[in-house]
Amino acid sequence: GDSVTQMEGPVTLSEEAFLTINCTYTATGYPSLFWYVQYPGEGLQLLLKATKADDKGSNKGFEATYRKETTSFHLEKGSVQVSDSAVYFCALGTGNQFYFGTGTSLTVIP
C-alpha cells in the first residue's frame, strides 16, 4: 500500500546551519506530497506541498522537490533559526486517503 518513510530524529542543529530531512514514498498512483510542521502543544500546519513530479514547494525559506525517479520529497532550508524548532511530518495524499511519516523532531540551538 501507499506509505511514507521519513528520516528518524531527533535532529539538533546550530542556528544558521543547513537543514535536510529525508523523505521517501511508496505509491501506486500519482499522489500529492506535503510537509506539515507541528510546534509544541499545537496542531499541524501545512508548510509546503507539491502536486506533481518536478514541482518544487517552498515557504518560509523551506523547499522540497517532488522527485518521481527517486520517489523522494526531501525538506531543505539553507539557514535554520531557533524559531524553526518543531516536529516536521512528510505526508502523501491520494484521493481521500492521507498518510503521514513518523515525524522528525528538530531543535535549533543559538
Add this chain to the structure above:
Amino acid sequence: NAGVTQTPKFQVLKTGQSMTLQCAQDMNHEYMSWYRQDPGMGLRLIHYSVGAGITDQGEVPNGYNVSRSTTEDFPLRLLSAAPSQTSVYFCASSYGGVGSYEQYFGPGTRLTVT
C-alpha cells in the same frame, strides 16, 4: 473564524467507558477527518467524511464510530474505550480531497484510557 475546534482538550476514561470527541469547523469545508497521533507512529487516519451524510474508513477505524449530520460537525465516538486507544486525537478539515487541498488541524484532544 475560529477554524477547527475540538473539545475536550484532555480526557481520562476507564476501560469500557464510552465518550464522544467533538469537532467543528466554520470554514464550510466539505472534507473532514480524524487522526490519532502515537509516539513513533506519526498520525494515522481513523475515519473521514467527504460531506454531510457520507463517511468512510481510514487506516485504523476499529473501535471508533463517526457520523456527519451537518457540514460543520464531525464527532468521533468511542463505544467501549480500551487502553490501546490512549492517544492524541486530531480533527482536520479541507476544502476538497486531501490529495490536493491543504488540511486545517484542530488543537487536539489528549485521551488517556486506564
